[in-house]
Amino acid sequence: MPVRNLSAVALLCLALTCPAAAAVDLAGAAGQYRIDPGASRIGFAIDQIAGRGIAGVFANFSGTIRIDGQQVGRSEVDIDVAPASVSTGQQRVDDFLRSNAVFDVAHEKDISFRSTSVKALSDTSATVIGHMTARGKTGNETFTVQLDSQSKNRITFRITGKVLRSRYGMDVGTPIYSNVVDFEMRLTATRQ
Template sequence: MATTPDPRLTGTYTLDPAHTRIGFVARHAMVTKVRGAFNDFTGTARINGENPEQSSVELVVKAESIDTRNADRDGHLRSNDFLDMANHPEITFRSTGVKQSGDDAFDVTGDLTIKGVTRSVTVPFTYEGQAKDPFGNERIGLEGALTIDRRDYGVTWNAALETGGFLVSDTVRLEFEVSAVKQS
């Protein structure tokens, strides 16, 4: 997935959870941001280095693994008010297309499912490079982000503030910092 076709990149890669962050950012009380991440996920990328448009990505995130460093908030986010993890234990993304949009930039379009609602989204990714780690693993790095409206996925709970506005922003920024290991 570099500027020129690179057959060395062709292969199946799995996300390395120890070096990958699937995160999010939302405004809280209109004055600050709350950041969090999901700690339990699996992902696979099938990359065609000669023809990136033939590449694909799948990601499965366990909703219960949400972590904002606040147990009470995490419990509320797991509840029916937000992710309803009892009925919808997974958040998924399955690509439907990949398009090179710049030298090391790629738009990955796919179906994002949250709380049982599926919508098509496009995540712009930047290819950060390839390296062989000290253990002999071939790794690639990718970074991407997009902003969604949580209401589009049935995540509508909120509370009005005395000063105007709401406790939780409707928009949520999803962030992907990926380290993936090539499978032999």
């Protein structure tokens, strides 16, 4: 028997005798989780007409994720972000974003998101709709969530969405800077 056939037989035997890796799916990840900021990232980007725009992250945030295994639509997401923790790598830009022209961190301590509905798109993805509150204004926002990995006690999601900053009174600089903020998040959470 040629060597390559032995390898295929060995792999087949291994596949039949070894338990398969757990499938990644939302229903299988059912439970209550706390977001781990040290293993997570909330990033954003704002385009500019003639330039590279602004990109940054928020360093301080917390939240919980509850996945209902019976009805994914009854799942919940709560996230609080400290706008004072914004970082673009440019101190001048960070100071401006923290000023009363944008986040007004002297008076506003957090930006919150509370889900109001979850709609499964597939076994591993969903649309999450909820209320975002910033600078005392609340708007409805929609994010797409993709379950990247799961283990017995940890899950990791990739989340994307677009938010209009004018909705929250932060539209200074438009139209030179886009009114649209692109969010790209990677949230890892630990089962409680």
